[in-house]
Amino acid sequence: MFFKLDIRHAQAGPLDLFKNFLFVLPAVAIFAVFYIYPFFELFHLSLHEWQGIGPRTFVGLRNFQELAVDRVWWSAVGHAGYITLIALTFQNALAFGLALACDRAIRMKRFYTLVFFIPPVLSEVIVGILWNWILNGGMQDGRPVGLLNHFLVQIGLPNMVHHWLSDPGTALTCVAVVHAWKGFGWGFVLFLAGLQTIDRQLYEVAKVDGAGSWRSFWNVTLPMMVPVIMLVVILTILGSMQVFVLILSLINQGLVYHTEVPVTRILSSMTVTNQFGYACAQAVVFGAILVSVSFALRALSNRMRQA
Amino acid sequence: MPFLQVQILMKRSCAWLCAVALALSAAGCAQPSRPSDEIEVWHWMTDRQDALETLARKYAETTGIRVRFSLFAPSDAYTQKIMAAAQAGVLPDVFGILDEKVIAASFIKAGLVADLTGAFRADQGAWERALSPKALDVNRFAEGNSDGVKPGIYGVPLDIGSMQMVYNRALLRKAGIRQPPAAFHDWLRAIAALRRVGIAPFVTGFGELWIVDCFATSYAINIMGEQKVLDTFRGLVPYTDPDWIRVFTLFKTLREKGAFIDGVVIKGNKVAEQDFALGRAAFAFNGAWSVNVYRQMSPELDYGVVPLPAFNTAVPMVSWGGAESSLVVNALSPNRDKAVEFLRWLTEKEQQAYLSAELHILPVNRAAMADVPGALAEFARSVETSTHPKIWPVNEDPVVGEVFQKGIQAIIIGERTPQAVARDVQAAKARQMERTKR
Numbered sequence: 001m002f003f004k005l006d007i008r009h010a011q012a013g014p015l016d017l018f019k020n021f022l023f024v025l026p027a028v029a030i031f032a033v034f035y036i037y038p039f040f041e042l043f044h045l046s047l048h049e050w051q052g053i054g055p056r057t058f059v060g061l062r063n064f065q066e067l068a069v070d071r072v073w074w075s076a077v078g079h080a081g082y083i084t085l086i087a088l089t090f091q092n093a094l095a096f097g098l099a100l101a102c103d104r105a106i107r108m109k110r111f112y113t114l115v116f117f118i119p120p121v122l123s124e125v126i127v128g129i130l131w132n133w134i135l136n137g138g139m140q141d142g143r144p145v146g147l148l149n150h151f152l153v154q155i156g157l158p159n160m161v162h163h164w165l166s167d168p169g170t171a172l173t174c175v176a177v178v179h180a181w182k183g184f185g186w187g188f189v190l191f192l193a194g195l196q197t198i199d200r201q202l203y204e205v206a207k208v209d210g211a212g213s214w215r216s217f218w219n220v221t222l223p224m225m226v227p228v229i230m231l232v233v234i235l236t237i238l239g240s241m242q243v244f245v246l247i248l249s250l251i252n253q254g255l256v257y258h259t260e261v262p263v264t265r266i267l268s269s270m271t272v273t274n275q276f277g278y279a280c281a282q283a284v285v286f287g288a289i290l291v292s293v294s295f296a297l298r299a300l301s302n303r304m305r306q307a
Numbered sequence: 308m309p310f311l312q313v314q315i316l317m318k319r320s321c322a323w324l325c326a327v328a329l330a331l332s333a334a335g336c337a338q339p340s341r342p343s344d345e346i347e348v349w350h351w352m353t354d355r356q357d358a359l360e361t362l363a364r365k366y367a368e369t370t371g372i373r374v375r376f377s378l379f380a381p382s383d384a385y386t387q388k389i390m391a392a393a394q395a396g397v398l399p400d401v402f403g404i405l406d407e408k409v410i411a412a413s414f415i416k417a418g419l420v421a422d423l424t425g426a427f428r429a430d431q432g433a434w435e436r437a438l439s440p441k442a443l444d445v446n447r448f449a450e451g452n453s454d455g456v457k458p459g460i461y462g463v464p465l466d467i468g469s470m471q472m473v474y475n476r477a478l479l480r481k482a483g484i485r486q487p488p489a490a491f492h493d494w495l496r497a498i499a500a501l502r503r504v505g506i507a508p509f510v511t512g513f514g515e516l517w518i519v520d521c522f523a524t525s526y527a528i529n530i531m532g533e534q535k536v537l538d539t540f541r542g543l544v545p546y547t548d549p550d551w552i553r554v555f556t557l558f559k560t561l562r563e564k565g566a567f568i569d570g571v572v573i574k575g576n577k578v579a580e581q582d583f584a585l586g587r588a589a590f591a592f593n594g595a596w597s598v599n600v601y602r603q604m605s606p607e608l609d610y611g612v613v614p615l616p617a618f619n620t621a622v623p624m625v626s627w628g629g630a631e632s633s634l635v636v637n638a639l640s641p642n643r644d645k646a647v648e649f650l651r652w653l654t655e656k657e658q659q660a661y662l663s664a665e666l667h668i669l670p671v672n673r674a675a676m677a678d679v680p681g682a683l684a685e686f687a688r689s690v691e692t693s694t695h696p697k698i699w700p701v702n703e704d705p706v707v708g709e710v711f712q713k714g715i716q717a718i719i720i721g722e723r724t725p726q727a728v729a730r731d732v733q734a735a736k737a738r739q740m741e742r743t744k745r
Contacts (some may be wrong), residue, residue, distance in 0.1 A: 051409070051413055052410070052413075053390060053393055053394070053410060053413040053417060054413035054417055132578075136570070137570050138507070138568060138569045138587060139507065139569065142505055145587075163569045163570045165570060166569070166570035166572055168720065168722060251514070251573045252512075252514030252515060253514060253515060254573075254713075255573050255716070255720070256572075256717045256722065268709070271383060271387075272705060272708075272709055273705040273708075273709055274406070274407070274410060275706070
């Protein structure tokens with residue numbers, strides 16, 4: 001069958017190739033118009049000084065040179081990295097643990113699966129407003145307004161009452177925790193799907209060989225889950241590095257520069273300081289960072305699979 | 308299905324797709340080339356869609372011309388939509404430019420906004436005289452303006468705004484304060500009195516940078532005068548000048564005296580309005596639109612309106628004011644004249660009085676403004692002495708503006724000193740000036 005196909009392909013003339021190409025033309029056209037052209041236009045704009053309307057001035061690589069020494073930008077990248085780190089560790093550990101629990105024959109398994117999947121399907125704006133009520137630090141009639149502070153007072157820890165979102169020491173961590181809370185459901189679903197594809201016979205064989213729960217997890221579950229773990233890691237990194245709606249709905253235009261992330265900086269360059277060319281340069285650099293991280297993780301994933 | 312038939316089907320499908328794409332581009336991207344009896348207006352004012360539609364129906368009954376108001380919100384998204392539509396050449400007959408004046412100037416220079424000076428000056432300037440001069444100034448480009456725009460009036464104001472301090476009478480009484488403060492030192496005394504009885508003194512939306520800017524420049528003008536502020540923007544006075552240090556120190560003083568409600572630097576104005584309406588703070592800094600907001604949130608709220616307490620009592624306190632929202636006419640629209648006529652009608656006394664009564668906003672028509680009641684009248688009193696960046700001959704570079712506003716946030720949270728912020732802002736100013744020279 002494959003041999004026949006090869007012969008047919010080898011004998012295909014230019015007309016046949018053209019006809020075949022027509023089949024993929026709509027997809028290529030859509031990809032070119034909506035993906036390739038915008039990318040080149042973005043790069044083209046990044047070489048200009050432009051206010052979003054009116055004439056553009058070609059400035060070469062000046063936007064990139066300025067970006068290289070823009071401390072606010074690089075600290076924003078660092079903040080996104082911090083949020084990603086919390087998501088990779090806390091969020092994914094929680095997702096994996098809960099998926100392991102639900103993979104076993106426990107009561108109300110379906111209910112838990114549904115409940116854990118609610119946060120990811122909520123809008124980030126709704127999540128932001130919801131957590132704002134929880135983390136609010138205001139007082140009214142001598143009592144805390146926020147739910148968390150109210151709870152702290154109730155359990156006898158009034159000295160821990162705090163304005164969680166307007167303190168530079170806690171604001172970014174709060175954002176990271178809320179982001180992790182919102183995002184763990186995705187990881188949970190993927191981990192659970194991965195766990196359910198592991199052949200149960202492998203566990204039985206391990207049991208016959210005298211392996212306990214821990215050894216089964218270490219020698220069966222974990223190696224079999226490597227592709228899923230890598231997928232979740234890549235999705236977590238890409239999703240967490242690009243977080244911004246949550247920040248806007250939690251902290252508005254930011255707590256000085258303490259909660260700035262790359263996307264809020266890009267948005268700020270466009271809408272606050274009207275530097276569209278600079279915003280495009282930021283987008284190009286940020287895109288390059290994300291693509292590099294994705295390729296590095298893919299290479300790592302391939303190496304781990306081969307090992 | 309035989310291969311040949313599939314090929315024919317594919318070819319036909321491709322041809323249809325191309326035809327549909329071309330038709331859509333032609334229909335969507337081209338400016339309407341023929342005049343019609345329908346005017347398209349794009350706006351962002353979520354609170355007044357119903358009222359505007361009512362007026363549109365009335366206009367259609369009177370003139371036979373249909374006006375379609377399309378609402379796009381929030382305002383950030385609206386701004387982006389206008390930008391994209393301008394690039395694609397699909398702007399409607401009437402739209403608004405919410406951005407800074409420099410962006411409005413870009414639209415005008417790109418030939419996208421009609422010069423309405425002739426219409427305003429017709430009939431011995433009847434239309435111009437009917438409207439508040441402060442509101443018109445926001446839409447006016449003066450002779451020799453730094454934006455390089457031909458002098459004239461390019462927009463039609465719909466309502467007027469004014470930023471003032473509002474105070475909760477009941478909370479002030481609770482703290483034993485008889486009069487709202489007129490001077491900054493009186494305000495500090497009031498703050499101390501409010502703190503003694505456990506009331507948060509002051510709330511505003513400092514999470515929105517423009518409010519930080521508005522509050523700070525109002526005090527800057529009070530302390531050093533408008534000319535020196537403008538000279539700073541021109542680069543003739545450094546931000547490390549003692550007067551600017553005084554402006555920054557004012558925020559430090561307010562912080563040290565416990566003036567701000569918890570979390571003021573991340574509060575959006577909507578949340579700040581809620582705090583004031585629910586009696587969580589005694590004072591707020593807000594615009595004339597708040598009359599409608601407070602009425603909806605807390606109809607029984609007993610409050611008054613005063614200017615910000617002056618730091619320099621020898622000079623009256625001036626705050627931002629002028630046109631709250633304005634619309635411009637698409638210069639390329641075939642319905643240009645009809646659109647101008649509609650906007651003229653919209654700013655007549657009857658329509659303005661209707662909008663004011665329905666929405667509790669300050670009308671731009673002077674005859675209608677004379678009749679506004681209650682707190683609105685208190686806001687109206689300050690309009691003619693107000694100022695606005697859009698009427699200044701020069702504005703600060705937005706990059707420097709961001710460092711300025713974020714620096715003030717840093718002072719409020721106790722992270723930076725006034726002197727350090729002044730140095731940061733001046734460094735940003737020097738960088739931007741160097742950049743402009745290059």
